[in-house]
Amino acid sequence: MKLLWFIPTHGDSRYLGTSKGARAATFDYFKQVAIAADSLGFEGVLLPTGRSCEDSWVLAASLIDATRRLKFLVALRPGLVAPAQSARMAATLDRLSGGRLLVNLVTGGDAEELAGDGQFLDHGARYAQSREFIQIWRELLERSHRGEPLDFEGEHLGVRSGKLLYPPLQRPWPPIYFGGSSEAGHALAAAEVDTYLSWGEPPAAVAAKLADVRARAAALGRTLSYGVRLHVIVRETEDEAWRAAAELLSHLDPATVSAAQAKFASMDSVGQRRMAELHGGRFNPADVREGLEISPNLWAGVGLVRGGAGTALVGSAEQVAERLKEYAALGIEHFILSGYPHLEEVHRVAELLFPLLPLERPQALPGQVLTGPFGEIVANSYVPRAAAS
Template sequence: MKMLWFIPTHGDSRYLGTSHGARVADLNYFKQVAIAADTMGYEGVLIPTGRSCEDPWTVASSVMGFTQRLKFLVALRPGLITPSQYARIAATFDRLSGGRLLINLVTGGDQAELEGDGQFLPHGERYAQASEFMQLWRDIMAKSHTGESHDFDGKHLQVKGARLLYPPVQRPYPPLFFGGSSAEAHELVAQQMDTYLTWGEPPAAVAEKVEGVRRRAAELGRTLSYGIRLHVIVRETEEAAWAAAADLVSYLDPEVVARAQSTFAKMDSEGQRRMAALHAGKYNPENIREGLEVSPNLWAGVGLVRGGAGTALVGNPQQVADRIKEYAALGLDYFIMSGYPHLEEAYRFAELVFPLLPLSVRERLGQPSLTGPFGEIVANNHVPSANSAANSTGKTAAASEPSVLARAAS
């Protein structure tokens, strides 16, 4: 089980769909989120792509030096830059980061956005182009370790004597991640990717998708790993978590929801269609769970105005941990999480939920052993007890757990 966080290069806020409570998303903020994720023991961070985002490769390169172990899941869009150039970019980042690059292939999105970037191919042809792109990219990266050059003559792409002189640290190339719900997406991931990602649908739907990809990969003699992309709203009690979810959409204008859903409906993404189908644009400010809690503790409210991943796990620490373990039982290894605002929630999720994950995961997420008291010293003399607050306030057992740092020291 590998836990990743998210760097919000398209902006961050305490509230969805409004500028109220928004904060400046600049290098200093991205750096803070990355350092928080690195400090708390996350495996890595996902950095998104699209015209609504800062460039992911520039952001990853800018914050890389402020972290020690954190990996960077960076988006790669086929068809916008040549495979040879992308191979050099990826190999350089992998070398300079000490082998901390993960690649997230992105083929879909808003058709208007794609056309603005010069990509006019329809859905099926985009996948055919992406398949050629990845085959060429993989061959160039793999042959860089032996100094070989590579020729390729496909329908969409051609190179002659492509050669990468500085190979990546990871062999044969950095791990490849891909998410998609269409038949073309499943075929591409089964053939060429290492990890299949799904957005946060109910467990039964996720199980069906994973099984389909697993079966197709097995027919090709390949074995993949699997992951899920989710938001999370965790608080010490279930009531507080749902109150936080209501607060997140408390400034949401129904007209903004309608405009967002109209935009999403124009996309040719099967994954976006499935996200929208979970809530059908229904929003009742008086009862934010009505029509939006699509599975126990799985809330589709984020997708009312946010494209892509639109569901969140909502609940107390034990409930969120149980839902994560439920997905893990389906064969999922990677959990890419996020929450609003991303800096504070990176700490909250780690402190409340990491202690409830399986022991092997807790040990891997633990930080270097530190000695000394944890928490503010009481009256300049007394070391605070981990259990005293829980005994006096009646908070959940998970809330009384020591922090990740404290557990690592114990």
């Protein structure tokens, strides 16, 4: 299992749907979260895209020197930048970071937001454009290792004698992640990407999506890896975890929920529609589990006001670890996690979950030896006893 964390470039808080407990979206805060994820041993961090976020590529570049092993899963939206320029950006970031770039292809599902960025294609045309974009992007990076030019003419995009002089460090290109729940999204994933991502639906629903993508990829002679995007509310006991979930919504009012759900309903994203169907806008402040615990320990409360990933695993460390293992049993190896607020929760997740999971941890740098003592020294003399594993 490879665990990644999330950099909240659209803001962070202790409570959803309110300014109470909010954190400023500053570089210092992003850097704190990144350094914590790096030092704790997370595989990488996801940097999102969209008009509500700081730019993912600029931020990833700014965090290279602040981190040592951490990989950057940088969101890439086709159409905003030409594929050749995007390929150069990727090659540069991969080279300067020492091969730590991962790319998350994001087609987008909010027509209003896309129009504000000068993108006016409908759902099907966006996926056709995304397919041409990633084909050009991939070919330019792959050919850069041999110094070969590329000619490509598509319906939406093309290049003539396109060429990169500086190849990426990773061969043939930095790994490409992608999530899409529509038929067009599954077809794109099967044909063009390296890792298919699903939002955290109940395991049976995720299994059905993975089976469809896996079959489509096999028909093309391809094999993908798979990942899931989830929030986590983990505590030492189940009761503590559900109290934390209730606290997260404790300043949320029904009007905010209604406004958010109306906005989400206007989008043409199949994945967003599936997220909304999990909870149907139901919100009972007196019992946050009612109608929102859609599968054992899987809670749809985050999706009442948050677009995109809207589900969280809620429970004790043992319960959450067991649920993650259930997803792993479906063939999922990449787990992109987050929690509110992200700085505190990155430490909590590492402390409570890492000992219970079969993780693929980044290798220590040469000469690095982690030594004790661990914990605060007692009475200036005594090292705390090691806890039972």
